[in-house]
Amino acid sequence: MPSSESLGTAEPLRVSILTQGPYLIASIHTALDDEQLTRFQRNLIDRVGRQRSRGIVIDVSTLDVLDSFGTRTLTDLAQMARLRGAETVIVGINPEVAIAMVQLSLEVSFVHTALDLEEGLERLAEVTADIRSVAHGMAPERE
Amino acid sequence: MTETPRKLGTTDEEWAGNGELLPELVAHLRENRTALRQEWATRITDAHLLSSMTAKEVFSEATSVYDNYVEVLETGSVEALQHYARDLSERIIPRGVETHEVVGIVLLLRDVLARSLFEKYHRDFSLLNRVLDAYEPAANRIANTVAVSFVEERERVIRQQQDAILELSTPVLQVRERLLILPIIGVLDTQRARQLTEQLLRGIRDHRAKVVVIDITGVPDVDEGVANSLVQTVDASRLMGAEVIITGLSSTIAQILVNIGVDLNKMRTVGDLQGGIEEAERQLGFKVTRHHDAQL
DSSP states (O other): OHHHHHHHHOOOOOOEEEEEEEEEEEOOSSSOOOHHHHHHHHHHHHHHHHOOSSEEEEEEOSSOOHHHHHHHHHHHHHHHHTTTTEEEEEEEOHHHHHHHHHHHOOOOOOOESSSSHHHHHHHHHHHHHHHHHHTTTTTOOOO | OOHHHHHHSHHHHHHHHTTHHHHHHHHHHHHOOOOHHHHHHHHHHTTHHHHHHSSHHHHHHHHHHHHHHHHHHHHOOOOOHHHHHHHHHHHHHHOOOOHHHHHHHHHHHHHHHHHHHHHHTTOHHHHHHHHHHHHHHHHHHHHHHHHHHHHHHHHHHHHHHHHHHHHHOOOOOOEETEEEEEESSOOOHEEEEHHHHHHHHHHHHHHHEEEEEEEEEEEEOOHHHHHHHHHHHHHHHHHOOOEEEEEOOHHHHHHHHHTTTTTGOEEESSSHHHHHHHHHHHHTTTOOHHHHHHOO
């Protein structure tokens, strides 16, 4: 059963972070300002360590815009998460957001992308399986 | 009547000022309708204008134009003529009538009528002058109206066709579950490339696509802007979780891409559409088997 928790100290963040098995699912409900984004980043990284998560799915489908700061925060987050042993998948980027991002040459590195939450979880299962099997010197489990 | 400098167009005031002569003129043109019309039609044929129409058609259109022409001289209102010219253009544009032909026939009519006026008034030079003062601005205005109506109609047709081409030109098709193909045919410009990106991204969302094959066999040429927007299409699709495979790069396009230094690491390319679809199927876990092979 996923557990939900509201983030933040000063005011409640409009982000919910759910635990689903070895993965964390973060959905952003409304546009976040820079300070909120930073707080979100820190909270998520904390929880990766605390819960020994293997992957993170960040759902941004409610966002109409993803600016350079947002993109960098997500990239940094993914990089930190990887340092602590978790892969990051961003899901739900809208067509308009995607076009705007490539036009502004915003790149998200260290990050996997998928269409929606379901796809994202599937993708995480793939990449974490690869990593695990490499670590144990086995071939990836594939059909 | 005072001497006024002649102008190309004419205002309604000038028209009214020449009012006393115009009825006479109109009466003259009505009287000689048959002869002048015949003369005009003959000159159209001699000048090889409207060659895509039969002599009979030319004659019947000539009659209508002639009557409209006289009516404009009489009333001073070009509205009816405008309407007729647009109507005429709509009929003759699909038959390949060119702008110069339409302008040509109207100018011919002007000349034919002017000559008949010379003939009638050549004995009284000052009267002829005043008749021409009345006639010329009106005639020029008519020529103008017809030419503009024709060009406007033509432009409308072109715009309509452009819209149709834009709509038809970028189909996004699903060939397997979660596999889309996007065959691009014809010249890619920046606007079309952007429209294509938008349609593709919408397609990815609607069909929940994981792999997209973009086939550019039918694209003759690209420039730097278009090449970059192709790269953007690939990037944007990846942001939405879909992998893009580009197929059918011609040798020319390959050369251009390398020369302008497009970052090719991000682009996955396969030689032809078949290869691209096979690659995509492999990636999605489809296996295509020929029926009788499977039974063996």
